[in-house]
Amino acid sequence: MLSDADRVTQMGDNTRAKLKGYIERIERLEADKTEIAADIREVYAEIKTFGFDTKIVKKVIAVRKVEASERAEQEALLEMYLNAVGLD
Amino acid sequence: MLSDADRVTQMGDNTRAKLKGYIERIERLEADKTEIAADIREVYAEIKTFGFDTKIVKKVIAVRKVEASERAEQEALLEMYLNAVGLD
Amino acid sequence: MLSDADRVTQMGDNTRAKLKGYIERIERLEADKTEIAADIREVYAEIKTFGFDTKIVKKVIAVRKVEASERAEQEALLEMYLNAVGLD
Amino acid sequence: MLSDADRVTQMGDNTRAKLKGYIERIERLEADKTEIAADIREVYAEIKTFGFDTKIVKKVIAVRKVEASERAEQEALLEMYLNAVGLD
């Protein structure tokens, strides 16, 4: 069986190009993610400038997040019930 | 500076005994954990025997869990508000 | 045949109570499991404070675990042999 | 001086709306970030399907990342030197 290293050294140009494409795509996505994180930090900075405690704002957002996830969980549960009854 | 291997070969009996104690304690705790996991699996098996879909039961438990965490988050937020107002 | 949801909507109080009992029992077991995991983390923290590399301690425990299972394996094998020759 | 809570209870509709806007903006940004993370996971899944070890791909990306930051570091250093000798 081929090891990964064997695959790399023996693979054709098409395969190599494909792998390269994957890697570059991931790097672009990660760059986007980093940029968004920077945007978020910026907004918090603005909020602080505005005179609010960012810690509380963060907590408010956290609460809203678990509320949302609870709603999602309940919907999933309902879905399962309906599915079990054959009403979906 | 001493490497870990140095420590092991050079340490006195007391130190060695202490380390041995830690290891045995962890092993006991892990045995307990494994046993509990087995108990949980058993309960699910019983539930299935009983004729219920374990997937739904799991989801019910998940919903209850996020409900609990939401309650905890809201309390933490309230705490922060009160703290900010100086009423805590 | 009844679907799971039929069972839920049509089941009597006894059944419902039984299911509730299962759920609460699982929740208690999971709480126990979480607590034990916390205990284990604590012991590792203590070990680290003590000056040892927790990674190595983990390795030691892992090795002892496979050794234990190997021993069990061999004992089972021996048991089989003895049984086969009528010496058990 | 007003505490944060005072601000919340006493603030006018404009202020409240502004804060709400900030929160919603952050939530949108975080949703985007989550989505990108999902995309990345998807790409890795595709890579795995393709027959490569994702762990190695991750390593490659990590290496390229530090190489990029090292390059940036060196360029900054070069810049400083050139600046110091008045050649920039």
Next chain:
DNA sequence: TCGGAAATCAAGACCC
């Protein structure tokens, strides 16, 4: 029983 999917956990980065 194997493989993927998910939870758990410690380590590192990063911001305050």
Next chain:
DNA sequence: GGGTCTTGATTTCCGA
């Protein structure tokens, strides 16, 4: 420097 967030690895769990 303290604390939170993120990431990467390990382990765990379930279905096929």
